[in-house]
Structures are given as structure tokens and as C-alpha cells.
Amino acid sequence: MAWAGGAAATLGVMKPAPGRDLCPRFHFAVELIGRRWTGAIVSLLLQGPARFAELRDGIPAITDAMLTERLRELEAEGVAAREVLPGAPVRVRYALTKKGRALGRVMTAIGDWSHAWLPAPKARAARKAPRR
Numbered sequence: 001m002a003w004a005g006g007a008a009a010t011l012g013v014m015k016p017a018p019g020r021d022l023c024p025r026f027h028f029a030v031e032l033i034g035r036r037w038t039g040a041i042v043s044l045l046l047q048g049p050a051r052f053a054e055l056r057d058g059i060p061a062i063t064d065a066m067l068t069e070r071l072r073e074l075e076a077e078g079v080a081a082r083e084v085l086p087g088a089p090v091r092v093r094y095a096l097t098k099k100g101r102a103l104g105r106v107m108t109a110i111g112d113w114s115h116a117w118l119p120a121p122k123a124r125a126a127r128k129a130p131r132r
Helices: 024-033 038-046 052-058 064-076 104-117 121-128
Strands: 080-085 091-096
Touching (some): 024 038, 038 052, 038 064, 038 104, 052 064, 064 080
Antiparallel strands (some): 080 091
């Protein structure tokens, strides 16, 4: 049975097809952590607080603008917190909140699944290479 209220309901979640049911809370959560780069950011922050540059350097190909956007989304949802460190120059550190740290088991499960079912990155790149 789908949840009738909650944050996802205010986002205009569509009703599922007859005979199928998708919980709006589940849908909202999957959309939140499933956005490009968000899982990588959460995974890095599960290792401990990090400054913006450390996060950027830890995620290949992410732009400053995209990292900023994803961090703001995580802050808005209460998953991550931003702390301005004292001193000059201004430095900012990000950390997961209690809500964010609760994603630890989820991220571990995704990691376990990926190791069991997905080829190593090198094999995936080779598989995608054009044939000559």
C-alpha cells in the first residue's frame, strides 16, 4: 500500500498502475540518492568529514558546479551538514548528519551488489570499446 502523505506526496508523485504499488517515500529516497554523483558524495562522506576540494578530487569528472548542487540538495534534505571553519582563508567542511550516516548500510549493500553483479570497470570499458 502506498503512503498517502509525507514529503514525496507534495512532489506530485504519480499513482502507480492498477495492481502495482510504489511507496512515494521509497520513490523519493531512490530519486535523492540515485542522482548522478550523489552516491559517490555520500560514500566519501561516510569515510568522515571532508572539505569541498577533497570531495571534488575524490570523484573523477565531477564539476565544481555539480558538486555544489548535489551538496546543497543533501543539505536541504538534512543528509549532510556544511560547517564553515574559522580562520583565513575561508574553508568549508561537509559531514553527514545522523540521517546521512543511516545510509551506511544502504551504501554497503549497493557496494556488495556491485561486486557480485557488475564487471570490473576495466572490463566494462573494454566491452564498450568500438569494434574495428
